[in-house]
Amino acid sequence: MKHRALPTALAAAVALAGCTVGCTVGQEQTPRAGGAAAKKEITFLVFETPNLTPQVWDAAIKRVTDKYPDISVKKLVAPSEDRVSYAKQLLASGQFPDVMIAVSPAGFAESGAMAAFTPDELKDFQFPGNGAVHGKVYQLPTNTQTIPVVYYNRDLFAKAGIGAPPRTYAELLDACAKLKAENITPFVIGGGKDPFASTLAWTATIATDVYAKTPDWMARRRAGSVKFTDPDFVKATTKFADLAAKGYIDKKDVSRDYAATEQAFLDGKGAMYPMGNWFAAAGDDPKRKPSWEIGAFTWPSDDASVVVPAFTGGGLSVSASAKHLAEAKKFALAYTLDTANLDNSVHNDGLYPAIKGYTPPADTGAVFKLGYDLYRQGVQADRVTQAFGWEAGDDGMPPGVVDKWRAAAQDLVTGSRTVDQVLASLDDDWAKAS
Numbered sequence: 001m002k003h004r005a006l007p008t009a010l011a012a013a014v015a016l017a018g019c020t021v022g023c024t025v026g027q028e029q030t031p032r033a034g035g036a037a038a039k040k041e042i043t044f045l046v047f048e049t050p051n052l053t054p055q056v057w058d059a060a061i062k063r064v065t066d067k068y069p070d071i072s073v074k075k076l077v078a079p080s081e082d083r084v085s086y087a088k089q090l091l092a093s094g095q096f097p098d099v100m101i102a103v104s105p106a107g108f109a110e111s112g113a114m115a116a117f118t119p120d121e122l123k124d125f126q127f128p129g130n131g132a133v134h135g136k137v138y139q140l141p142t143n144t145q146t147i148p149v150v151y152y153n154r155d156l157f158a159k160a161g162i163g164a165p166p167r168t169y170a171e172l173l174d175a176c177a178k179l180k181a182e183n184i185t186p187f188v189i190g191g192g193k194d195p196f197a198s199t200l201a202w203t204a205t206i207a208t209d210v211y212a213k214t215p216d217w218m219a220r221r222r223a224g225s226v227k228f229t230d231p232d233f234v235k236a237t238t239k240f241a242d243l244a245a246k247g248y249i250d251k252k253d254v255s256r257d258y259a260a261t262e263q264a265f266l267d268g269k270g271a272m273y274p275m276g277n278w279f280a281a282a283g284d285d286p287k288r289k290p291s292w293e294i295g296a297f298t299w300p301s302d303d304a305s306v307v308v309p310a311f312t313g314g315g316l317s318v319s320a321s322a323k324h325l326a327e328a329k330k331f332a333l334a335y336t337l338d339t340a341n342l343d344n345s346v347h348n349d350g351l352y353p354a355i356k357g358y359t360p361p362a363d364t365g366a367v368f369k370l371g372y373d374l375y376r377q378g379v380q381a382d383r384v385t386q387a388f389g390w391e392a393g394d395d396g397m398p399p400g401v402v403d404k405w406r407a408a409a410q411d412l413v414t415g416s417r418t419v420d421q422v423l424a425s426l427d428d429d430w431a432k433a434s
Contacts, residue, residue, distance in 0.1 A: 039070055040070060040324040040327045041071075041072045041074055042098040042322065042327055043073075043097045043098045044074070044075055044097060044100070044101075045076045045077075045078060045086075045099070045100035045101065046077055047077065047081065047101070047102065048078075050262065050282060051348050051349050051350075052348055052349060059344075060344060061073050063338055067334060068327075068330065068331070068334065071324075080193045081194040082194075083102060084103055085403075087100055087103045091108070098322035098323070099319070099331055099335075100316065100317050101316050101317075102314045102315075103139075104139070104392050104402075105138035105139045105317055105392060105393060106392065106393065106399045107399035108317070109133040109136070110133065112320055113321070114139075114317050114320055115318045115320040115322070115325065115329065116136040117318075121329065121333060124355055125140065125142070125354060125356065126354040126355065127141050127312045130312045130393075131313040131395065132393045133393040135394075138393070139314070139315055139316070139317045139392060140316050140317070140333070141312050141313045141315060142314060142336050142354060142355070143312065143315065143353055143354060144312045145276050145277055145310060145390075146310045146352075146371060146374065146378075146387075147200065147309055147310065147311055147387035148200040148275050148309070149274070149276070149370075149374060150165075150273070150274050150296065150298065150299055151265065151272070151274075151275060151294055151295070151367070152165065152272045152273070152295045152296070153265075153268060153271050153292055153294070154292060154293040154295050155292040155293070156179065156182075156268065156292075157295070159182055159184070160179045160181070160182045162175045165297035166300050167304045168303065169302050170302075173246075185269065186243075186271055187243065187249045187250075187271075188253070188265040188269060188270035188271075190256045190260065190262075190264075191255060191256060191257075191410050191413075192256055192260075193257050194257045195409070196389075196406055197257070197261050197275075198406065198413060199389055199405070199406055199409040200275055200276070201243060201249070201299075202240040202388075202412070203387055203389050205237070205239040205299070206233070206236045206309075206388040207299065207307050207309035207385045207388065208301040208307045209235050209239065210233055210236050210388070212383070218386065218391060218395055218397075219394075219395075221430070222394075222434075228424075228427050229420075229424055234419060234420075237422065237423060238419050240412060241413075241415075241418075241419050244412065249413055250270075251413055251414050251415070254413050266288055266290050268292065276350075277350050277371040280368035280370075280371050281347065281350040281368075283368075284365025284367045284368055294366075294370070298374050298377075305383065306378055306383045307378070307385060308375055308379075308384045309385050309386065309387035310387055311386065311391060312354050315332075316332040316336055318332050337355065342358055343361050346360050346361060346364060346368065350371065389402055397430070398430060399433060400429070401426070401430055404426060408422045408426060
């Protein structure tokens with residue numbers, strides 16, 4: 001594809017996200033007095049959420065450029081949650097960012113677009129091989145996230161006569177029935193321009209019904225020895241689809257974006273909110289914290305055994321063609337390992353940094369501690385699985401299949417396709433992508 005300027009609408013969306021594509025932190029492109037060398041500029045693709053505001057990103061970047069004054073950073077802002085598609089557009093137009101955060105390396109790594117990190121560069125990470133693509137790591141395995149935690153409204157549970165969080169899947173369905181009988185929407189979900197927000201309950205049922213039984217299911221799928229149409233995956237998917245069929249998930253909610261979905265739960269428009277542990281940043285925010293108390297539990301399995309789906313990764317990646325490759329890597333590692341940035345990732349995004357020797361700050365909020373305690377219980381019970389749809393590298397799906405899976409989640413909620421149709425289609429999508 002020929003190099004071309006960004007489409008006007010896309011450029012405008014980036015501008016509206018918080019700054020234009022030329023927004024720069026620590027920029028100084030002319031030589032300093034006395035003949036000092038000009039700063040080496042790198043571009044950095046970020047994304048914004050209600051928790052990760054422009055000010056949060058600017059402060060995090062500045063901490064690194066203050067330490068390395070030879071580097072300046074031009075911040076790019078993805079116009080939607082779909083950072084991968086945006087990064088692909090930038091790559092195709094010759095504007096691939098030098099550094100990017102939370103962009104899956106699938107496809108980019110295989111094509112040579114991303115630079116691999118060396119074992120020495122990964123020495124400070126707890127899980128240095130996580131997300132590897134053909135044995136090489138292209139995205140810093142920075143944070144562990146539990147996906148999902150089920151956050152719930154204690155007041156609405158009490159109104160429906162639910163005395164404790166459900167421990168089995170049968171108890172979960174019973175709780176849903178009691179909530180619906182009180183005209184309370186059991187589950188808050190989203191979608192719209194952020195289709196991942198439709199998938200969290202499906203990730204949960206796959207964890208309890210597929211991954212807990214077959215931890216290497218994804219490796220087997222890559223080898224062709226299992227399929228989406230196999231009984232365990234059918235069971236997990238049927239559970240998810242039935243939640244919508246029974247009215248426990250409101251079909252119209254698939255049009256609501258992530259920010260509105262989060263706010264809907266905080267506004268008490270539903271009783272349960274299956275979401276990644278990053279929700280804790282909003283739940284603990286004194287400006288947004290609701291008047292009612294937030295509780296949390298892990299998605300229940302049939303036999304009440306603990307299953308905690310989690311993913312470690314989501315960090316920074318570096319372009320293999322960065323003009324200043326050494327500085328881009330230096331920035332990515334310094335940004336990631338900066339203690340203040342790690343603390344802020346806990347406070348602003350509810351993350352669990354997977355850095356050796358790191359301990360979350362003592363002033364974390366109550367909602368963060370709920371999720372973190374559930375994760376630790378999973379670790380102690382040795383019942384932490386992968387989080388389907390969030391894996392990266394050799395542990396994840398082929399490029400493009402995640403998008404198909406997210407769209408399929410919305411089809412299951414709306415009832416526009418059956419379980420059998422969706423799963424047969426995913427097998428077809430996998431074959432084409434492979």
